[in-house]
Amino acid sequence: MKIGQATIKDIAIELNVSASTVSRALKDYPGISDETKRKVKEVAEKLNYRPNAIALSLRKSRSFTIGVIIPEVVHFFFSTVISGIEEVAYSRGYNVILTQTNEKLSREMSSIDTMLSNQIDGFLVSFSKETTDFDHFSRLLNQGFPIVFFDRVPEIPHAISVMVDDYKGAFDATDHLVSQGYRNIVHLSGPLNLKISRERIRGYESALIKNGLLVNPDYIVECPIGTDHESQKITTKLLKSLPVRPDAFFASNDMAAVGAMLACKAAGLKIPEDVGIVGFSNWQFCTMIDPSLSSVSQPGSKMGAKATDILLDMIEKKLDPESITGPVVLETELLIRKSSVRI
Amino acid sequence: MKIGQATIKDIAIELNVSASTVSRALKDYPGISDETKRKVKEVAEKLNYRPNAIALSLRKSRSFTIGVIIPEVVHFFFSTVISGIEEVAYSRGYNVILTQTNEKLSREMSSIDTMLSNQIDGFLVSFSKETTDFDHFSRLLNQGFPIVFFDRVPEIPHAISVMVDDYKGAFDATDHLVSQGYRNIVHLSGPLNLKISRERIRGYESALIKNGLLVNPDYIVECPIGTDHESQKITTKLLKSLPVRPDAFFASNDMAAVGAMLACKAAGLKIPEDVGIVGFSNWQFCTMIDPSLSSVSQPGSKMGAKATDILLDMIEKKLDPESITGPVVLETELLIRKSSVRI
DNA sequence: TTGTAGGCGTTATCAG
DNA sequence: CTGATAACGCCTACAA
Numbered sequence: 001m002k003i004g005q006a007t008i009k010d011i012a013i014e015l016n017v018s019a020s021t022v023s024r025a026l027k028d029y030p031g032i033s034d035e036t037k038r039k040v041k042e043v044a045e046k047l048n049y050r051p052n053a054i055a056l057s058l059r060k061s062r063s064f065t066i067g068v069i070i071p072e073v074v075h076f077f078f079s080t081v082i083s084g085i086e087e088v089a090y091s092r093g094y095n096v097i098l099t100q101t102n103e104k105l106s107r108e109m110s111s112i113d114t115m116l117s118n119q120i121d122g123f124l125v126s127f128s129k130e131t132t133d134f135d136h137f138s139r140l141l142n143q144g145f146p147i148v149f150f151d152r153v154p155e156i157p158h159a160i161s162v163m164v165d166d167y168k169g170a171f172d173a174t175d176h177l178v179s180q181g182y183r184n185i186v187h188l189s190g191p192l193n194l195k196i197s198r199e200r201i202r203g204y205e206s207a208l209i210k211n212g213l214l215v216n217p218d219y220i221v222e223c224p225i226g227t228d229h230e231s232q233k234i235t236t237k238l239l240k241s242l243p244v245r246p247d248a249f250f251a252s253n254d255m256a257a258v259g260a261m262l263a264c265k266a267a268g269l270k271i272p273e274d275v276g277i278v279g280f281s282n283w284q285f286c287t288m289i290d291p292s293l294s295s296v297s298q299p300g301s302k303m304g305a306k307a308t309d310i311l312l313d314m315i316e317k318k319l320d321p322e323s324i325t326g327p328v329v330l331e332t333e334l335l336i337r338k339s340s341v342r343i
Numbered sequence: 344m345k346i347g348q349a350t351i352k353d354i355a356i357e358l359n360v361s362a363s364t365v366s367r368a369l370k371d372y373p374g375i376s377d378e379t380k381r382k383v384k385e386v387a388e389k390l391n392y393r394p395n396a397i398a399l400s401l402r403k404s405r406s407f408t409i410g411v412i413i414p415e416v417v418h419f420f421f422s423t424v425i426s427g428i429e430e431v432a433y434s435r436g437y438n439v440i441l442t443q444t445n446e447k448l449s450r451e452m453s454s455i456d457t458m459l460s461n462q463i464d465g466f467l468v469s470f471s472k473e474t475t476d477f478d479h480f481s482r483l484l485n486q487g488f489p490i491v492f493f494d495r496v497p498e499i500p501h502a503i504s505v506m507v508d509d510y511k512g513a514f515d516a517t518d519h520l521v522s523q524g525y526r527n528i529v530h531l532s533g534p535l536n537l538k539i540s541r542e543r544i545r546g547y548e549s550a551l552i553k554n555g556l557l558v559n560p561d562y563i564v565e566c567p568i569g570t571d572h573e574s575q576k577i578t579t580k581l582l583k584s585l586p587v588r589p590d591a592f593f594a595s596n597d598m599a600a601v602g603a604m605l606a607c608k609a610a611g612l613k614i615p616e617d618v619g620i621v622g623f624s625n626w627q628f629c630t631m632i633d634p635s636l637s638s639v640s641q642p643g644s645k646m647g648a649k650a651t652d653i654l655l656d657m658i659e660k661k662l663d664p665e666s667i668t669g670p671v672v673l674e675t676e677l678l679i680r681k682s683s684v685r686i
Numbered sequence: 687t688t689g690t691a692g693g694c695g696t697t698a699t700c701a702g
Numbered sequence: 703c704t705g706a707t708a709a710c711g712c713c714t715a716c717a718a
Contacts, residue, residue, distance in 0.1 A: 007711055018689050053460040054400045055711035058694045073426045083416045086443050098441045100429050117396040228631050258631040285628035288571050288601040361705045374703055398695035401710045
C-alpha cells in the first residue's frame with residue numbers, strides 16, 4: 001500500500017488504462033464503456049481514492065472556499081452568524097476559512113492577504129473597529145472580487161451588504177412598552193459613535209412621538225461598554241436621580257437589559273409589574289432568566305446565511321451585482337416575554 | 344493589466360528572465376545577483392504579485408491549513424475554543440477551516456472527507472454526540488495522520504487529546520455543595536456515551552463518598568440534550584417523584600443548571616436557601632441570572648490553543664507523538680456564586 | 687471507446 | 703549566476 005493518498009494515476013496503473021480514462025470514468029462521462037466505469041470505480045473504492053481538491057483548485061482557478069473575516073468569535077451574535085455561514089456554505093459545497101481580527105486593522109489586512117494567496121473565491125466581512133479607511137476593500141471590489149459585508153458595513157460604492165433594521169427593531173420595542181402602559185421609558189443606549197446605536201435611538205424616539213409621548217434627553221443614557229455590570233450601576237443611579245421614576249427600560253443590548261433588571265430587583269421593584277424591560281439581540285439567556293427577558297431578535301444565523309447565499313450566487317455568476325442596489329436589510333423580530341407584559 | 348493574479352511567469356516575461364530566476368530571487372536564494380533580486384522584487388511589487396498558495400500546496404503536499412470539527416459553533420464553550428485555535432494557528436501561519444457537525448455523525452464523516460480532499464495538514468476534533476464508533480478516526484491515526492482531540496475525546500489507542508479535569512471539576516463542585524450543608528444532591532448528567540459525562544459522574548460520586556454520603560443511582564439523571572428546557576422538565580418531575588426531595592443540583596452544563604433553577608423556583612423553592620445549584624462551563628450568563636450561578640469554569644480558549652500547538656508541533660515533526668502518553672489535562676476552577684452559598 | 691499532450695503556478699534538480 | 707525541465711494531481715482538447 002502506497003503512503004499518502006491514492007491518485008488517479010494509481011488507479012490507471014492498476015487497470016492498465018490511461019489517467020484520462022479513469023478521470024472520465026469517475027465522473028460518468030459519456031463515451032466510456034460501462035465495463036470500464038465499473039472497474040475503475042471498484043478500484044477507486046479499493047484504494048480509497050479521494051480526489052485532490054488542491055489539484056482541482058489549481059486547474060480550475062477556483063477553490064470552493066470562502067474567507068470569513070470577523071471581529072471576534074467569542075461573541076454570541078457573531079457566533080450565530082458564523083453558524084449560518086457554515087450551514088449554507090456546507091450545503092452548497094464550499095469550505096469556510098475563518099479568521100478573527102480582534103478588532104485590529106493590521107490583522108484584518110494580513111488575513112485578507114493570506115486568504116487571497118489561498119485563492120479563496122470570495123469574502124464575507126464584518127470589519128474591525130479600527131477600520132475607518134476602506135481602500136483595501138475598494139481595491140478588491142474594483143477588480144470585481146466578490147465581497148459581501150455583514151453587520152458592520154462600509155459606506156463605499158458597489159459594496160454589497162447585509163444588515164438588520166435597527167431603527168424598526170427599536171421602534172417596535174418601544175412601541176410595545178408603551179402599549180403595555182409604560183410611560184417613562186429609559187433607553188440604555190450603546191456607544192454613540194456606532195451607527196447602530198444612533199439608529200436605535202432614532203427608533204426609540206419615533207415610537208415615543210408616534211404615541212404622543214415626550215422625548216426626554218435625560219431618559220437616553222449611554223452605556224459605552226455594554227456589560228450588565230455597567231448598566232446595573234447606571235440604572236441604580238438613575239432610579240435615585242431621575243425626578244420621575246422610570247417605569248421601563250429599553251436597552252440596546254441584552255446584557256445591559258439584565259443589568260437594569262438586577263438593579264430594579266435590588267431596589268425592590270417588581271418586574272414587569274413596576275418596571276418593564278426589553279433588550280436587544282435575543283441572546284440565549286433571555287429565556288433562562290427570571291422573569292424571561294423580552295428582546296428584539298437579530299437574526300444572526302439568517303444574516304450569515306443570507307450573506308453567504310448572496311456571495312455564492314455572485315461567485316457562481318447566478319447573480320448580477322448590479323442588480324443589488326441598496327443594502328439587504330433583514331427584519332428584526334420583537335420577542336415578547338414576561339419582562340414587559342403586564343396587561 | 345492582466346485579469347486575475349499576477350504569477351511568477353508574468354514577472355519573468357516582464358524582465359526577460361526565466362521563471363526559476365524569479366522564484367529564486369523572491370526567496371533570496373544564494374546565487375542570484377543583487378541587481379536581479381532588486382528588479383524582480385520591484386516588478387513583483389508593481390504587479391501586486393501574491394504567491395499562489397494552492398500551487399504551493401500541490402507542489403509540497405502541504406496546505407498549511409488545519410481542519411476544525413466541532414459540534415456547534417453557537418455554544419459559548421466551543422466558541423472560546425475556536426478563538427484559541429484561531430489565535431495560535433494565525434500566529435504560526437496556518438489557516439483554519441471550520442465545520443460544525445450539529446451533532447450529526449453523517450456530517451462529521453462527510454466533513455472529514457472534504458477536508459481530506461482539501462489536503463489539510465491535520466485535524467482538531469471534538470466529535471458529535473452521535474459518534475460512538477471511532478473507526479473513521481482510527482483509520483487516519485493508523486496512517487499517521489495528525490489528529491488532536493479536545494474536550495470530547497475518544498478512547499482509542501494513540502489518540503492525542505486535550506481535555507479539562509472533568510473528574511476534579513465535578514468533585515470540587517459536589518464537595519462544595521456538601522460543605523454548604525446540602526445532602527441530597529442530584530447530578531444532572533450529560534449524555535452517557537461521552538467520556539466527559541462519565542468522568543463528571545465519577546467526580547460527583549467520589550465527593551459524596553469522601554464526605555460519607557451514599558451514592559444513590561436515582562439521583563444521577565441523564566439529560567441527553569442538555570438544554571434548559573429539557574432539564575426544567577426533568578427537574579420538575581424529579582421534585583415530585585423522588586421519595587426524599589433533593590436539596591441540590593449539580594448539572595453537567597450551565598443550561599441544564601438554569602433549567603433546574605427555573606423548575607425549583609416554579610415549585611416554590613428558594614435558591615440557595617432550599618436548594619443549591621452548581622453548573623459546569625461558566626457561560627457568560629452565570630453572572631447575569633438571579634441568583635448568580637456557581638459554575639465550574641473550563642478554560643476553553645486555553646484548550647483550543649494548547650490543542651493547536653500540539654497539532655502543529657506534530658505536523659512540523661517537532662513533536663514525537665509517542666512522547667505523549669496520556670491526555671493533556673487542563674485545570675478547571677470552581678467559581679462560587681450565590682446559587683450555592685447558604686452558610 | 688480510449689489515449690496523448692499540455693497546462694494550472696511553483697520549485698527542485700540538473701545543466702549550462 | 704541563470705535557464706530548461708520535470709513534477710505535484712487533475713482535466714480536457716484533440717487524436718486515434
